[in-house]
Amino acid sequence: MPNGSLSLAAALHLLAFDPGTGKPVGAHTALLVRAAALTELAQRGLLTDSDGRPCPVADAMTGDSALDGLLELIGESRPRTWATWVEYQPRLTEHAVRDQLVAHGYLRAEVRRVLGLFPLKQYRLERTDLVAGMREDAVRVLHGDQPVSEVSERDAALVALAAAGELRTVVTLKDAKLHKKRITELGERSGGMGPVLEKVIAQVRAALAAAVTTAILVATTSSSGT
Secondary structure: OOHHHHHHHHHHHHHEEEOOOOHHHHOHHHHHHHHHHHHHHHHHHHOEEEEEEEOOOOOOOOOOOOHHHHHHHHHHOOOOOHHHHHHHOOHHHHHHHHHHHHEEEEEEEEEEEEEEEEEEEEEOOOOOHHHHHHHHHHHHHHHHHOHHHHOHHHHHHHHHEEEHHHOOOEEEEEEHHHHHHHHHHHHHHOOOOHHHHHHHHHHHHHHHHHHHHHHHHHHHHHHHOO
């Protein structure tokens, strides 16, 4: 997994870490990674839309174990909508992507014991300079003067998903308000290969945003009740 071959899901997983501390800061990484995997598979034409549900192309393979695992899962499961797949067992994809990143030296696993007894595995960023550069590139896409029509579909999807998933290492709350129009245009650019794909990716982004909002409400309600 050299730098240039990072999947969209892997790139967003890395961007959920703070390069300064090496620690994760993204609270909804599983949802974001699943949405990114669905987006990339749709962009690459390996998932097609069948009455509002993703359908793998026959014998489709990417060579990426995390993406291929998702293709297999969708193919072997009962039909579900794109929005449902954002939330259906997203940690399966997150863990597959994370294992890849550990295996290729982007992340490292650390084990510490809670109360001196119970092992707890945590992950830290190894390639801090790389991720800092990735973040600068993403912020440049959001803030830059480059016309949206000239932004690659992958870069457009990365920023649009980061905004939908409230990934504040890339799109701050202030950015989300000030650059709302450009974020919308980048989201439309993500599905630039045709109206069907544009609709599919819009559904994935909307589902991600809704799932994150629900997760925040649940967490807020739980904390206020304790």
